[in-house]
Amino acid sequence: MADEQLFEALPEQEKPQAEARGAPRLRVPERSQIAMQVAALDDLISEDHPVRSVWAFVDGLDLSALHEAIKAREGQPGHPPAAPQLMLALWLWATVDGVGSARELDRLCRDHVVYRWLCGGVSMNYHSLSTFRIAHMAVLERLLAQGVASMVEAGLVSLDTLAQDGLRVRAGAGASSFRRRARLGELHAAAQTRVERLRAEVETDPAAGDRVRRAARERGARERAARIAAAQERMKELDAERERREKTNKKQVAKQKEPRASTTDADARVMKMANGGWRPAYNMQIISTPEYQVIVAVDIDTSGSDRGLAQTGIETVHAEGYEPANYLVDGGFTKNDDIEWAHANDIKMWCPAGQTKHGTDPYAPKKDDGVGVADWRQRMQNADGRTFYRLRAEHECINAHARRMGLRQLSLRGKIKARIHLLWFAVAHNLMRFFALHAKAQAAA
The missing domain is CATH 1.20.58 (Methane Monooxygenase Hydroxylase; Chain G, domain 1)
Structure with a gap:
């Protein structure tokens, strides 16, 4: 009551009025507006884009064998095909980009600026892309071998220690x-x-x-x-x-x-996958330098187990002219016969032993051990040997890159085409590793 008498003489206060607001001003797309854009394809890609390095690499290759196979010649009828350098660069960059379909690559050549830059105005079709992809396995094998040799010669990698691992990739068969x-x-x-x-x-x-x-x-x-x-x-x-x-x-x-x-892919075989399921797949064997994560050789196997494949991998490496002193594999490859064979060829095979049925020490010496197996047990039991064996884990990075670059399920059918797909990945992966190792060496210098 006292408050009412105290303030009753004050004039009424008017509520401030908000200023009137107009409609919001926005930028909306206007697709029917005509605009002139004058720019070369080369201006649409930055100078440091990795695709330029891929093209520079391909442009410097000797592809005379592919040029000799071209039937379209000067003074003779016939539609000229796309240059082999262009087809090779397209598939290498598509592999790096995780594109594994010829139809998808054909679409990207029309819609994506990076692929349009590679094409440089040359029209593409999925049939020609698909044919080129599977027609030159010998060229891919040569590129893989030459790439490894060039990195060794430049001092970027060392082949004294190699690692092998199997990567199971789903086949195109249902x-x-x-x-x-x-x-x-x-x-x-x-x-x-x-x-x-x-x-x-x-x-x-x-x-x-x-x-x-x-x-x-x-x-x-x-x-x-x-x-x-x-x-x-x-x-x-x-x-x-x-x-x-x-x-x-x-x-x-x-x-x-x-x-x-x-009945759709006779070479495929049902295997147990990493997720525990059983699917038609191929066992892709990848041999690498784990310290530098460079792929040295590849192979395809249709068995669901890696056991016994270490000797095959070492023979593949020897056929390429490499003489490693250490060979790292996981427990799935462990086999006493392979360990003895590797020891006879002056190679130390590093692999963990399986668990025994009675819970005893798997590295304890046994009466029937050969010289190589006895040496292996002693190495793997040693703390320094276990520390050295941890280097094998670096190979898992290559498997992760393979998944990212499309090695999850094959669109090609047959063991030969599966090997070609693996070779495309190996060459593209090594190409990117060469760029990284070369840049690291330059920074260190």
């Missing part, structure tokens, strides 16, 4: 495409019958347009029959392998079901 021997025989007979029927229809059909369509159907049926025949041949190999395993482990083999082969 899990439902695997059939047993009896079913493969039925499918092959049905495919042959269809091919003969379609061939007869093509020969007797008077309509030219329909004849082309029927010829395409016949070609598809013929290709399917060939894939089924390849699966039958693969089945013979699996049966022979089963017979070999029966000699050493008859009880375990008796529990297994009859082997199966895929």
Whole structure:
């Protein structure tokens, strides 16, 4: 009450009025507006973009063998193909970029500025890109060997210590495409019958347009029959392998079901993947210098285990002319016969031992140990040896790069094409490693 008497004489206060606000001013896209942009393709890519280094590398290669195979010549008819340097640079950069499809690369050549810069106005189509990708395995093998040799000569890497690891990559075959021997025989007979029927229809059909369509159907049926025949041949190999395993482990083999082969990718085999699942896949073997993360050699295996593949890897390295003193592998490769063989060839094989059934020390000497196995047990039991073996973990970075660069599932079918895909990755990976090691050496100098 006292407050009302105290302030009753004050004048009423007017509430301040907010200033009137207009509509917000925004920048909106105006795609119908005509604008002139004068710029060369070379101005759209920065001077330090990695794609320029890739092109400089490819442009300096001797690709005379690829030029000799070109049929289009001066003074003769024929549409000129894209330059081999361009095709090689496109696939190398696509591999670095994680692009594994010819159709996707064709689209990028039209829409992406980096790929447009590489093309430089040359039109592309997915068929030519796909054909070039799988047609030059010998060139890729030569590029891989020459790249490693050049880095060794420049003092960027050392091949005294090598590491090998298997990378399981899903195949293009579906899990439902695997059939047993009896079913493969039925499918092959049905495919042959269809091919003969379609061939007869093509020969007797008077309509030219329909004849082309029927010829395409016949070609598809013929290709399917060939894939089924390849699966039958693969089945013979699996049966022979089963017979070999029966000699050493008859009880375990008796529990297994009859082997199966895929009607879409006969070389693929169902393997246990890193996530615990079972998928059709290829076991890609990568041999590298773990300290420098440079790939030295690659190979493809269709077995689901790495056991016994160390000797094959060392033989591959020797065939390339490399003489490592140390060879690092994981526990999946451990095999006493391989350790003895490597020791006989003056190579120290480093690998962990498996756990024993009775929980005893796996590195304890045994009566039947050879000289190489005894030396291996002593090395791996030593603290300095375990410290040196940790270098093998550096190889896992290459596996991570492989996943990032598209080695998750293959779009190509067959062991040979899978090897080509792996070679593209190896060459592209080594190219980027060369740039990094060269820059590091220059900074140190």
